[in-house]
Amino acid sequence: MRTIRPRLWMAVALATGIFLLVQRPAFPRPTDERKVDREAISTVLRAQQTAWNRGDVDTFLVGYWHSPELTFFGSSGVARGWMGAGAIQEELS
Numbered sequence: 001m002r003t004i005r006p007r008l009w010m011a012v013a014l015a016t017g018i019f020l021l022v023q024r025p026a027f028p029r030p031t032d033e034r035k036v037d038r039e040a041i042s043t044v045l046r047a048q049q050t051a052w053n054r055g056d057v058d059t060f061l062v063g064y065w066h067s068p069e070l071t072f073f074g075s076s077g078v079a080r081g082w083m084g085a086g087a088i089q090e091e092l093s
Contacts, residue, residue, distance in 0.1 A: 044063040051059035061082065064070060068081040 048060050048063045051057075051062075064082060066082045070080070070082050070084075072079045072084065
């Protein structure tokens with residue numbers, strides 16, 4: 001009798017696991033919120049690319065975090081803060 005119970009629990013656990021696995025899609029579609037986030041990010045990146053290609057550093061930096069905690073690593077060193085990142089970018093352009 002005692003050997004049946006562990007096997008029964010194992011069977012129930014396995015059946016539950018299979019049921020839950022089948023109920024979830026393997027690759028869930030992005031929700032509308034994720035789609036909106038992706039589109040917003042892509043818009044910022046396209047705007048930055050266009051600004052960079054024009055040599056417009058001020059517009060390029062609009063997509064960055066306006067914070068003194070921003071850290072930018074460039075070929076001329078490390079700059080801290082949004083204004084510091086702008087200074088390094090100006091040197092590069």
